[in-house]
Amino acid sequence: xxxxxxxxxxxxxxxxxxxxxxxxxxxxxxxxxxxxxxxxxxxxxxxxxxxxxxxxxxxxxxxxxxxxxxxxxxxxxxxxxxxxxxxxxxxxxxxxxxxxxxxxxxxxxxxxxxxxxxxxxxxxxxxxxxxxxxxxxxxxxxxxxxxxx
Numbered sequence: 001x002x003x004x005x006x007x008x009x010x011x012x013x014x015x016x017x018x019x020x021x022x023x024x025x026x027x028x029x030x031x032x033x034x035x036x037x038x039x040x041x042x043x044x045x046x047x048x049x050x051x052x053x054x055x056x057x058x059x060x061x062x063x064x065x066x067x068x069x070x071x072x073x074x075x076x077x078x079x080x081x082x083x084x085x086x087x088x089x090x091x092x093x094x095x096x097x098x099x100x101x102x103x104x105x106x107x108x109x110x111x112x113x114x115x116x117x118x119x120x121x122x123x124x125x126x127x128x129x130x131x132x133x134x135x136x137x138x139x140x141x142x143x144x145x146x147x148x149x
Contacts (some may be wrong), residue, residue, distance in 0.1 A: 028086040035081025036090075038074055045070045046135070049120060053132045061123040068120025071135075075113035080104045095146045102146060109138040 025031040045067040052064055058101040065072035082095055082102070095102050119127035 011145070025081075025083065025086070029082075031039070031081040031083050031086035032088045035078040036079070036085075036088075038077040041074050041080075042071060046139070047072070047133060049128060050136070051115065052125070053129045059125050064120040064128060065123065068117035071113045071120075072117035075110045079089075090148055092146050092148055102142075105138070105142045105145060109142060111136040 048067045116131045116135045119131040
C-alpha cells in the first residue's frame with residue numbers, strides 16, 4: 001500500500017511539474033503585473049549602472065556589484081509572464097505568434113545581463129562600460145520588435 005501511495009504521489013508531482021507556466025497565474029492580469037514588475041526592477045538597476053557608466057552618478061563598486069547581481073537574477077523572470085491570454089497594450093501581438101524569435105531575443109538579454117553582472121562584480125568601471133552598451137542593445141532589440149510605441 002505504501003508503494004502505491006508513493007507512486008501516486010510521485011505521479012502527481014510529475015503532472016504538476018509539467019503544467020504550463022500560465023497555471024501559476026490565477027488571472028491573466030496577474031501575469032501582466034508580474035512581468036511589468038520584473039521590468040520595473042530591471043529598469044531601476046540597469047539605470048543605476050547606466051548612470052555610473054556614463055558618469056552621471058559617482059562610481060560605487062559595491063552598488064554596481066549589487067545592481068549587477070539583481071539584473072542577472074531578474075532578467076530570467078519576465079518571459080514567464082508572457083502566457084496565452086495575458087496580452088497587454090504595451091506588448092505587440094507578435095510576442096505570441098513569434099515564440100521562438102521572442103525566446104531568442106529574451107535569451108540574448110539574459111546572457112548580456114549575466115556578462116554585465118560579471119563586469120559589475122569585477123569592480124572595474126571600464127569593464128562595466130564595455131558590457132553596458134551590449135546589454136542595452138539587447139533591451140532595445142526587444143523593444144523595437146515587441147513593444148508598442
